Every structure is written in C-alpha cells, then in structure tokens.
Amino acid sequence: MSYFEVKDITKKFGGLTAVSSLSFTVEKGEIFGIIGPNGSGKTTVFNLISRFFPLTAGEIYFKGKRIDQLPAHKICEIGIGRTFQVVKPLRRMTVLENVMAGAFLRTNSMGRARHRAEEIIDFCGLTRYKEREAKSLPIPLRKRLEIARALATGPELLLLDETCAGLNPKESEEAIELIRKIRDTGITIIIIEHIMKVMMGISDRILAINFGRQIALGKPQEVANHPEVIKAYLGD
Ligand code: ADP
Numbered sequence: 116m117s118y119f120e121v122k123d124i125t126k127k128f129g130g131l132t133a134v135s136s137l138s139f140t141v142e143k144g145e146i147f148g149i150i151g152p153n154g155s156g157k158t159t160v161f162n163l164i165s166r167f168f169p170l171t172a173g174e175i176y177f178k179g180k181r182i183d184q185l186p187a188h189k190i191c192e193i194g195i196g197r198t199f200q201v202v203k204p205l206r207r208m209t210v211l212e213n214v215m216a217g218a219f220l221r222t223n224s225m226g227r228a229r230h231r232a233e234e235i236i237d238f239c240g241l242t243r244y245k246e247r248e249a250k251s252l253p254i255p256l257r258k259r260l261e262i263a264r265a266l267a268t269g270p271e272l273l274l275l276d277e278t279c280a281g282l283n284p285k286e287s288e289e290a291i292e293l294i295r296k297i298r299d300t301g302i303t304i305i306i307i308e309h310i311m312k313v314m315m316g317i318s319d320r321i322l323a324i325n326f327g328r329q330i331a332l333g334k335p336q337e338v339a340n341h342p343e344v345i346k347a348y349l350g351d
Pocket of ligand 1: 120131132133146151153154155156157158159160
C-alpha cells in the first residue's frame with residue numbers, strides 16, 4: 116500500500132463536478148506536484164484531503180488508514196498539514212505568535228511551543244522578522260510565514276497551495292529552495308501550482324488535471340510534453 120492514496124474521488128457542487136473520479140498515490144519522501152489551469156479543481160483536491168468538504172464519492176488513505184471520514188481537526192493531528200493560496204496569517208499577531216499558534220497543536224507548554232516556533236522561524240529564514248506584525252510583511256515573507264505555521268503543527272505530509280503564485284522568479288527560486296529543504300527533513304510534500312514551469316524543477320512526479328479529471332501523470336518532462344497538457348495550457 117502507498118504512503119498516501121486518493122482513490123476515485125469525486126466532488127460535486129450542485130450541478131458542477133469540480134473533481135471527477137481522480138486517483139493518485141504519493142510515496143513517502145516524494146514531492147508530488149498537481150498542475151492544471153485555473154478552475155481545474157486543484158484547491159478542491161486539497162479541501163477534500165483536509166476534510167474542509169465531504170467527498171461526493173471515493174476514498175482517501177494515509178499510511179494504510181482510511182481518513183476521508185475523519186473530522187477536519189483530526190487531519191492535522193494525524194500529521195497532514197497545509198497552507199492556503201490566499202495567505203491569511205493572524206494579521207495582528209507577530210510572526211512568532213503566529214508560528215506558536217501552530218506549535219500548540221503538539222504541546223500545551225508555552226516554553227516548548229516558543230522553542231519549537233523559534234526553530235522553525237530560523238529554518239524558514241524569518242529570524243529577522245520574528246517580532247514583526249504579520250500584516251506588515253510583504254507577500255513573499257507572508258508565504259514563508261504560512262509555511263512556518265503549517266510546519267509548526269508537526270506534519271509528516273505537507274500540502275502546499277500555490278506557494279510561488281505572485282512571486283517574481285528570484286522569490287520563486289528561494290521558495291523552491293525552502294521546499295527542498297523541508298523535503299530533506301523527511302516531510303512528504305504535495306504541491307499545487309498553476310504555473311507549470313515552477314513544478315518542473317522540483318516535483319518528482321506531476322499529475323495534470325483539467326475539469327477535475329486526470330489528463331496526464333508521470334515524470335515532469337513526460338507531463339510537460341503531453342499533448343493534452345499543452346492543449347489545456349494553450350486555452351488558458
Ligand atoms: P483551481 O484550484 O484549480 O483553480 P478549484 O478547485 O478552486 O480550482 O475550483 C474547481 C471548480 O470548482 C471551479 O469551477 C470552482 O468555481 C468550483 N468550486 C470550488 N469551490 C467551490 C465551492 N465551495 N462551491 C461551489 N463551487 C466551488
């Protein structure tokens with residue numbers, strides 16, 4: 116059995132099928148990319164994994180256990196963390212307080228939460244901004260903070276939502292460096308991105324979707340050259 120498995124998942128919003136019979140597996144230690152044009156169902160896949168919405172049909176397994184029936188707060192507890200495309204840190208709180216909020220999932224001790232948060236802040240390159248209010252940070256740093264908050268919850272599997280959207284090429288490269296560094300600590304990563312180029316250099320495998328369905332799955336180069344993928348992106 117795979118480390119993580121999505122089996123035939125479907126999500127309907129009224130008459131709209133946002134995700135349609137989608138299946139994929141992710142192995143431990145992998146960076147697995149999901150690409151697709153706007154509105155193709157990427158964020159819905161994350162919302163289904165993190166149980167923000169119930170599935171219309173299908174099953175999801177993590178480390179051999181079925182998880183699609185669990186309440187949303189349990190998903191984080193069992194080790195699946197996530198970030199959001201629209202970064203919404205607790206704006207009036209400092210960077211340190213934001214990351215500590217994540218760390219409290221694993222400890223009740225103020226001291227331990229602070230220690231853990233400081234380690235993660237250093238790891239994410241935010242040390243200089245520790246006492247800054249979250250709302251005062253520019254977008255690239257807010258995205259780092261979003262990742263730091265998710266890391267503080269102690270995930271084994273991390274879902275990253277459009278980490279590079281809105282970043283310039285240099286900022287994207289720095290974000291990718293951080294993602295690689297996270298993987299090197301042993302965390303498995305599923306990342307969704309609209310921009311295919313970002314995913315090419317970082318993903319071990321890529322799933323391309325359009326209209327909620329799989330159009331290609333494989334190594335980055337295979338997926339990038341797939342006629343269905345080229346067609347989907349030309350029309351975008
Ligand atoms: P992507 O992340 O690839 O841009 P989404 O998963 O956000 O795509 O959206 C897929 C489709 O599902 C879109 O047509 C979108 O309008 C629709 N959708 C997403 N969330 C909801 C919701 N909560 N209610 C109704 N429709 C939704």
